[in-house]
Amino acid sequence: EERAALASWSGPGATADGKPVRVLANVADGESARSAAGQAPVEGVGLFRTELSFLGRKDEPSVDDQAAIYSEVLEAFKGAGPGDRERYVVIRTLDAGSDKPLAFANMLDEENPALGVRGLRLSFDNPGLLDRQLDAIAAAARATGTETWVMAPMVATVAEAEAFGQEVRDRGLKAGVMIEVPSAALLAHRMLEVVDFLSIGTNDLTQYTMAADRMATDLAHLTDAWQPAVLQLIAITAEAGRQAGKSVGVCGEAAADPLLACALVGMGITSLSMAAAAVRPVGAQLGRVTFDQCEDAAEAALAAHDPMAAREAVRAVLQP
Numbered sequence: 001e002e003r004a005a006l007a008s009w010s011g012p013g014a015t016a017d018g019k020p021v022r023v024l025a026n027v028a029d030g031e032s033a034r035s036a037a038g039q040a041p042v043e044g045v046g047l048f049r050t051e052l053s054f055l056g057r058k059d060e061p062s063v064d065d066q067a068a069i070y071s072e073v074l075e076a077f078k079g080a081g082p083g084d085r086e087r088y089v090v091i092r093t094l095d096a097g098s099d100k101p102l103a104f105a106n107m108l109d110e111e112n113p114a115l116g117v118r119g120l121r122l123s124f125d126n127p128g129l130l131d132r133q134l135d136a137i138a139a140a141a142r143a144t145g146t147e148t149w150v151m152a153p154m155v156a157t158v159a160e161a162e163a164f165g166q167e168v169r170d171r172g173l174k175a176g177v178m179i180e181v182p183s184a185a186l187l188a189h190r191m192l193e194v195v196d197f198l199s200i201g202t203n204d205l206t207q208y209t210m211a212a213d214r215m216a217t218d219l220a221h222l223t224d225a226w227q228p229a230v231l232q233l234i235a236i237t238a239e240a241g242r243q244a245g246k247s248v249g250v251c252g253e254a255a256a257d258p259l260l261a262c263a264l265v266g267m268g269i270t271s272l273s274m275a276a277a278a279v280r281p282v283g284a285q286l287g288r289v290t291f292d293q294c295e296d297a298a299e300a301a302l303a304a305h306d307p308m309a310a311r312e313a314v315r316a317v318l319q320p
């Protein structure tokens, strides 16, 4: 029965009582974008990790080369998706450094690359790098006509969000920032005074909240988005979005967990972006529960003292 429900679910993303939730895919390049777009319920891209297109390169790709790559991804999501909702693509500017170093962008030696010059911080010393990428994104958006949102990774201050938002809006695109650092989550309401949307990267938000390396397998009990402190920061961010009437998505691994996804929606999260293969299970699970149940799940998760208790509490609310 469960399998039949999975196979028959065809979007658009919504709870059983019709509260819309965008279900989006994380992609790395044109090929993964086309593959994701071919899976019927995928309603756009919530995270295009642009740095993954350039991992092997020694030199910065030209604006034209970049525009060609971005156009491939935008092209795959032209026009309307399930339920006639206009599809859109959220492009993340280079998140180079730490677990994703780029030869042309990062310093060779940093004592602590996860706490170093990575993500948006690269543009402090080399503003041209971001300018050229934004020019390429704007050109690709014009060429394809696909709705294009642009966000910055590793934002820690409102001033960074403001400067980035200005650059993006000057090019006629919708601007957002990722919430991956606790400082940014705590100030989500102020971030939303200077940008159009937020997207929570739960992988890094968990790493930086718990002070536990996301790559360290022996710290898996800490690098768990069900940790109460992480859930609190997500709830603060979602509530800021609700108050401002702006979109707040989740694009880390947490969005791919069907039970957690429901609790996130109950907190006020408006879109979930994940590996394309997870879209169907998450969408099907959302379609089985009401928004009231999602709110109860959020409350239960936030009241729990540890990840295991949070999971059990949410399961009890959603699968009584």
Ligand code: PEP
Pocket: 047, 049, 095, 180, 200, 201, 202, 203, 204, 205, 251, 252, 253
């Ligand atoms: C995250 O940190 O949760 C995220 C989505 O970005 P990445 O995994 O690429 O660091």
Ligand code: MG
Pocket: 153, 180, 201, 203, 204
């Ligand atoms: Mg991240």
